Amino acid sequence: xxxxxxxxxxxxxxxxxxxxxxxxxxxxxxxxxxxxxxxxxxxxxxxxxxxxxxxxxxxxxxxxxxxxxxxxxxxxxxxxxxxxxxxxxxxxxxxxxxxxxxxxxxxxxxxxxxxxxxxxxxxxxxxxxxxxxxxxxxxxxxxxxxxxxxxxxxxxxxx
Amino acid sequence: xxxxxxxxxxxxxxxxxxxxxxxxxxxxxxxxxxxxxxxxxxxxxxxxxxxxxxxxxxxxxxxxxxxxxxxxxxxxxxxxxxxxxxxxxxxxxxxxxxxxxxxxxxxxxxxxxxxxxxxxxxxxxxxxxxxxxxxxxxxxxxxxxxxxxxxxxxxxxxx
Numbered sequence: 001x002x003x004x005x006x007x008x009x010x011x012x013x014x015x016x017x018x019x020x021x022x023x024x025x026x027x028x029x030x031x032x033x034x035x036x037x038x039x040x041x042x043x044x045x046x047x048x049x050x051x052x053x054x055x056x057x058x059x060x061x062x063x064x065x066x067x068x069x070x071x072x073x074x075x076x077x078x079x080x081x082x083x084x085x086x087x088x089x090x091x092x093x094x095x096x097x098x099x100x101x102x103x104x105x106x107x108x109x110x111x112x113x114x115x116x117x118x119x120x121x122x123x124x125x126x127x128x129x130x131x132x133x134x135x136x137x138x139x140x141x142x143x144x145x146x147x148x149x150x151x152x153x154x155x156x157x158x159x
Numbered sequence: 160x161x162x163x164x165x166x167x168x169x170x171x172x173x174x175x176x177x178x179x180x181x182x183x184x185x186x187x188x189x190x191x192x193x194x195x196x197x198x199x200x201x202x203x204x205x206x207x208x209x210x211x212x213x214x215x216x217x218x219x220x221x222x223x224x225x226x227x228x229x230x231x232x233x234x235x236x237x238x239x240x241x242x243x244x245x246x247x248x249x250x251x252x253x254x255x256x257x258x259x260x261x262x263x264x265x266x267x268x269x270x271x272x273x274x275x276x277x278x279x280x281x282x283x284x285x286x287x288x289x290x291x292x293x294x295x296x297x298x299x300x301x302x303x304x305x306x307x308x309x310x311x312x313x314x315x316x317x318x
Contacts, residue, residue: 048282050209050211050280051211052209052210052211052212052213052219052276052277052278053211053277054211054213054214054275054276054277055213055275058275058276058277058278059277059278060211060277060278060280062280090290091290091292094290094292098292116213116214116217116275117211117213117217118211118212118213118217118218118219118277119211119217119218119219119291119292119293119294119314119315119316120292121209121219121221121289121290121291121292121314122289122290122292123207123282123287123288123289123290124287124288124290125284125285125287125288126284128282128283128284128287129282129283129284130280130281130282131249131250131253131280131281131282131283132278132280133250133253133257133278133279133280133281134278135278155278155280156278157278
């Protein structure tokens with residue numbers, strides 16, 4: 001398996017996929033902040049979509065959102081006015097997770113790093129703690145939107 | 160990709176891996192109850208380990224445990240007396256998830272269904288709801304132990 005190097009060539013496909021998917025699917029402008037290595041390996045939020053990744057290296061990609069942010073995104077996507085995290089919100093988080101992972105993987109494949117992905121899983125609840133177990137540090141990419149914050153996390157095996 | 164058929168040949172590798180891993184690692188006797196197709200696609204618990212699966216078909220495997228059950232398992236594994244879900248508990252859940260998935264995949268590979276797995280991720284928090292997004296029904300295998308219940312869920316794409 002390949003060794004993941006968290007350089008800009010690796011980060012950008014995820015960052016661009018997030019911006020592009022939210023813009024085209026939900027007309028939500030996501031502004032990336034400085035990515036960082038999350039030594040605590042924890043994200044906290046109200047809803048998380050996660051997808052397992054295999055191939056060049058094995059790991060995971062997750063997106064963890066505050067309630068107000070995901071409500072805005074899904075309400076825009078589905079022309080709804082949901083005010084609580086429900087079944088449809090969870091389904092939409094799964095779809096977004098799939099699309100972001102798919103677009104990022106397509107770009108990484110062009111760069112010679114070919115990955116496959118599992119199906120996504122959605123976790124919801126107040127203040128869930130998420131812990132990635134990959135041996136490499138967790139790469140966290142925080143985003144701001146008009147409605148609040150969310151974070152995309154990418155974790156891979158280091159060897 | 161292959162089509163997953165939730166017959167006994169598919170269920171048994173997961174069921175046996177769970178029993179074997181908990182017995183050898185933690186001296187905990189896990190008693191399987193009748194597996195069922197979880198149409199609600201939801202599990203609720205205090206801590207969950209999840210691992211993405213690719214290859215013959217894509218999907219996920221998760222183990223969701225009540226607090227008292229995972230405390231007993233990890234305290235037995237590590238000769239500790241933890242009374243709360245902490246960092247070490249989460250690490251141990253990741254290790255168990257990896258081992259159960261690995262043993263089940265080894266058995267499935269012998270049966271001609273070869274799978275790869277991502278790294279595991281751990282979710283903790285009170286009453287987290289988990290939703291698998293695979294298109295096939297979620298296969299739930301409930302287990303009882305002296306300390307309480309846990310459930311192993313397997314979800315795959317149907318095509």
